Amino acid sequence: MTFPEKVDYVIVGAGIHGLSTAWHFAVKLKARGKCDGSKIVVIDKDSIAAGASGIACGVVRNNYYQPAMRELMTLCVDVWESDAKNLHYHNVGYMQISPKCMEEDVAEIFAQQ
Numbered sequence: 001m002t003f004p005e006k007v008d009y010v011i012v013g014a015g016i017h018g019l020s021t022a023w024h025f026a027v028k029l030k031a032r033g034k035c036d037g038s039k040i041v042v043i044d045k046d047s048i049a050a051g052a053s054g055i056a057c058g059v060v061r062n063n064y065y066q067p068a069m070r071e072l073m074t075l076c077v078d079v080w081e082s083d084a085k086n087l088h089y090h091n092v093g094y095m096q097i098s099p100k101c102m103e104e105d106v107a108e109i110f111a112q113q
C-alpha cells in the first residue's frame with residue numbers, strides 16, 4: 001500500500017496488541033459514525049508479527065496467579081471457542097510441574113478456575 005500523507009490515528013507496532021488495538025478502535029469509531037478505519041494506520045519498524053507475536057507457541061493458558069489475568073484468559077477462550085475449527089483451537093488441558101514451594105499457589109489457582 002502507498003503510505004498516506006496524513007492520518008488521524010497512528011498505532012506503533014504490528015504485533016498482536018497493535019493489530020488488536022487498531023481493529024477494536026476501528027470498530028468503535030465506526031459504531032460512533034466517526035470513520036470506517038481508513039484513518040487508522042499501523043506502522044512497524046520491521047513487519048507484521050516481527051516481534052514476539054511471530055514466535056509465540058500458540059498456547060492459551062490460564063494458570064496465571066493474578067485473578068485479572070484469569071478473567072482476561074477466560075474471555076480469550078470464549079473467542080477461540082466461538083470458531084474453534086477455523087481458528088485451529090484445540091482444548092487439551094495442561095499439566096503443571098512446580099516446585100514444592102508453589103504447590104499452595106497452584107492449588108489455589110486450580111480451585112479458582
Ligand SMILES: Cc1cc2nc3c(=O)[nH]c(=O)nc-3n(C[C@H](O)[C@H](O)[C@H](O)COP(=O)(O)OP(=O)(O)OC[C@H]3O[C@@H](n4cnc5c(N)ncnc54)[C@H](O)[C@@H]3O)c2cc1C
Binds near residue numbers: 045048059
Ligand atoms: C518464545 C515465545 C513464546 C511465547 N508463547 C506464547 C504462547 O504460547 N501464548 C501466549 O499467549 N503468549 C506467548 N508469548 C507471549 C506473546 O507472544 C506476547 O505477549 C505477545 O506476542 C506480545 O505482543 P505485542 O504486540 O505486545 O508485542 P510484539 O509482538 O513484540 O510486537 C511489537 C511490534 O512493535 C514493533 N516495534 C517495536 N519498536 C518499534 C518502533 N520504535 N517503531 C515501530 N515499530 C516498533 C516490533 O517490530 C514488533 O512487530 C510468547 C513469547 C515468546 C517470546
